[in-house]
Amino acid sequence: MPSRPRILLTRRWSEDVERYLAGHFDVTTNEHDTPMSAAQLAAAMREHDALCPTVTDAITAEVLRTPGARVKLIGNFGVGFNHIDVAAACELGIRVSNTPDVLTESTAELAILLLLMATRRAGEGERELRAGRWSGWRPTHLMGQSLAGKTLGLIGFGRIGQATAHKAHAAFSMNILYHSRHRVDAAIEKPCAARYCESVDELIATSDAISLHCPGGPQTHHLIDARRLALVKPGAVLVNTARGTVVDEQALAKALAGGRIQAAGLDVYEREPMVHPELLALENVVLLPHLGSATHETRSAMGMRVARNLEAFFAGRELIDPVA
Numbered sequence: 001m002p003s004r005p006r007i008l009l010t011r012r013w014s015e016d017v018e019r020y021l022a023g024h025f026d027v028t029t030n031e032h033d034t035p036m037s038a039a040q041l042a043a044a045m046r047e048h049d050a051l052c053p054t055v056t057d058a059i060t061a062e063v064l065r066t067p068g069a070r071v072k073l074i075g076n077f078g079v080g081f082n083h084i085d086v087a088a089a090c091e092l093g094i095r096v097s098n099t100p101d102v103l104t105e106s107t108a109e110l111a112i113l114l115l116l117m118a119t120r121r122a123g124e125g126e127r128e129l130r131a132g133r134w135s136g137w138r139p140t141h142l143m144g145q146s147l148a149g150k151t152l153g154l155i156g157f158g159r160i161g162q163a164t165a166h167k168a169h170a171a172f173s174m175n176i177l178y179h180s181r182h183r184v185d186a187a188i189e190k191p192c193a194a195r196y197c198e199s200v201d202e203l204i205a206t207s208d209a210i211s212l213h214c215p216g217g218p219q220t221h222h223l224i225d226a227r228r229l230a231l232v233k234p235g236a237v238l239v240n241t242a243r244g245t246v247v248d249e250q251a252l253a254k255a256l257a258g259g260r261i262q263a264a265g266l267d268v269y270e271r272e273p274m275v276h277p278e279l280l281a282l283e284n285v286v287l288l289p290h291l292g293s294a295t296h297e298t299r300s301a302m303g304m305r306v307a308r309n310l311e312a313f314f315a316g317r318e319l320i321d322p323v324a
């Protein structure tokens with residue numbers, strides 16, 4: 001019997017998926033479930049046929065160019081792949097796959113959760129209550145903003161941006177504005193009456209809530225900087241479930257502290273798991289620990305999506321979700 005492909009999971013995955021993979025591959029798991037160092041990743045590159053990393057692993061050109069590397073596929077557990085040097089992988093003939101589709105709904109749900117928490121001051125309220133500072137109901141207590149009839153501006157209008165727009169429009173009667181590299185088909189715009197906005201600046205200046213859904217990477221680094229934060233409409237909120245590097249955290253902390261931005265809801269950070277200390281000290285920001293896809297259903301589906309890509313690759317078929 002030919003030997004089974006050797007694959008490394010850099011973090012622990014859902015039990016059902018680990019069990020499935022163990023039935024089909026020679027699997028190495030990371031028992032400590034902590035991020036692997038560059039030296040550990042390099043060693044793994046020499047010992048495995050495929051590496052299955054997550055957002056916490058820096059798959060740099062140096063790691064990919066490990067002398068004596070045997071890895072031929074990077075099967076990423078996640079849709080975002082800005083932690084992988086895809087250009088270097090291409091040069092080396094190493095294939096890369098990701099896990100689109102299966103996390104769209106859960107990530108859109110989390111964007112809506114942050115939108116609600118930020119506009120309704122849910123974090124502030126819970127902290128006040130738990131600290132024993134709640135003195136009872138009163139008409140002017142912790143007043144937030146209603147969503148109905150307000151404009152949600154989405155930057156990035158791929159699967160997750162669209163799902164967020166549909167939920168905001170259908171459930172909260174929000175008007176939808178979006179900016180992306182290209183305008184999408186009218187058939188996609190129609191169900192949520194989405195309007196295309198050609199410029200990021202204009203979208204920022206006219207939205208009551210801004211939600212980020214663009215990929216990470218050099219093109220979007222600090223897309224939301226001090227200049228753009230100064231354009232935000234008074235009373236507007238910002239939600240980020242995309243990548244932390246899209247927002248200049250220092251500038252955001254300043255805008256939130258000065259009341260330039262009413263509130264923010266963040267799930268991702270520039271230097272995870274480090275969170276900017278000035279953000280941690282603010283009341284008007286909701287801070288979640290990168291939970292966008294964190295449901296049992298989604299994490300299993302993500303793992304199985306990696307499994308399908310591994311199976312296709314080792315059977316000599318085209319990848320289901322090729323990135324490179």
Ligand code: DGY
Nearest residue numbers: 055077078079080293
């Ligand atoms: C994703 O899938 O991109 C999540 O952010 C985790 O990497």
